[in-house]
Amino acid sequence: MRVFLLKYFIQTTGLDFDFDIYIHRSLVISNLFRILEYNKKYKTMAKSQQTETKLCKQCNTTKPIEKFGIRNTGRVQGWCSSCRGKQANLSTKKADKDGVIYTITNPLGETYTGQTNMIPKYRWMMHKSAWQAKPGQYPLLHKSFDTWGFDAHIFSVVEELGGICKIELREVESNMITALKKNGKSLNVNN
Numbered sequence: 001m002r003v004f005l006l007k008y009f010i011q012t013t014g015l016d017f018d019f020d021i022y023i024h025r026s027l028v029i030s031n032l033f034r035i036l037e038y039n040k041k042y043k044t045m046a047k048s049q050q051t052e053t054k055l056c057k058q059c060n061t062t063k064p065i066e067k068f069g070i071r072n073t074g075r076v077q078g079w080c081s082s083c084r085g086k087q088a089n090l091s092t093k094k095a096d097k098d099g100v101i102y103t104i105t106n107p108l109g110e111t112y113t114g115q116t117n118m119i120p121k122y123r124w125m126m127h128k129s130a131w132q133a134k135p136g137q138y139p140l141l142h143k144s145f146d147t148w149g150f151d152a153h154i155f156s157v158v159e160e161l162g163g164i165c166k167i168e169l170r171e172v173e174s175n176m177i178t179a180l181k182k183n184g185k186s187l188n189v190n191n
Contacts, residue, residue, distance in 0.1 A: 058083035099161040099169040101176060104141065104187070105154045111180055112141045112187035113158075115173040117166075124155045140187040 052065045057078040069077045069084065077084070100120050104112040104127065116123045130137050131145045145153065158176070161169060180186035 054080075056080040056083055099164040099166075099172075100157055101159040101161070101169075101173055102155065102157050105156070106144045106148050106187070107152055110140075110144065110185050110187050112138070112144075113173060113176045113180060115169045117169075120155070120157050127155075138187075138189070140189060144187055 053062045054065050054068055054076060055062050056068075059080065059082075061080075063080050065076065067080045067082070069081065071077055099115060099117055100123075101113065101115050102120055102123065104114070104124075114123070118126075127138070127141070128150055131142050131150065135142050135146075159172070161172065164172075177186055177188045180188070
């Protein structure tokens with residue numbers, strides 16, 4: 001049996017060695033079993049990595065598991081990496097809440113324009129907490145808060161848009177910011 005295993009080992013690995021060199025044949029046999037188990041395990045691992053696929057929920061195509069991200073919980077995500085990139089542009093569904101365009105105006109008449117699906121008063125308080133906790137998140141607006149004080153600014157709702165998607169809401173906000181930037185009265189960094 002041992003001779004057969006040694007011959008099998010030599011044939012499968014392609015090694016060339018002399019039997020007389022190895023005095024402790026039991027050591028050779030135990031190493032042989034270890035190597036055979038390792039090869040068997042390695043081949044099954046390689047097979048499982050090659051054949052492991054997942055169906056993308058968005059594009060309905062089967063892709064290798066490497067194309068999917070891993071969630072914080074350790075589970076594989078449902079969308080492949082290419083569909084996750086498109087995810088932000090797919091929000092064309094109508095919003096459950098009404099969209100709101102609002103402005104924050106300082107005593108000089110300089111205006112920050114924003115959009116939200118939240119209750120406007122809650123969004124106004126979020127601006128205050130962002131100013132206190134993360135100064136510089138909205139640099140021009142926060143500089144104005146520093147100069148004039150938070151209470152000197154006026155928060156007002158410009159337009160309430162019912163059942164609008166986020167993309168359309170961003171377009172309306174962007175148009176208003178562009179108009180204010182032409183006058184030089186905008187506190188927005190980007191539009």
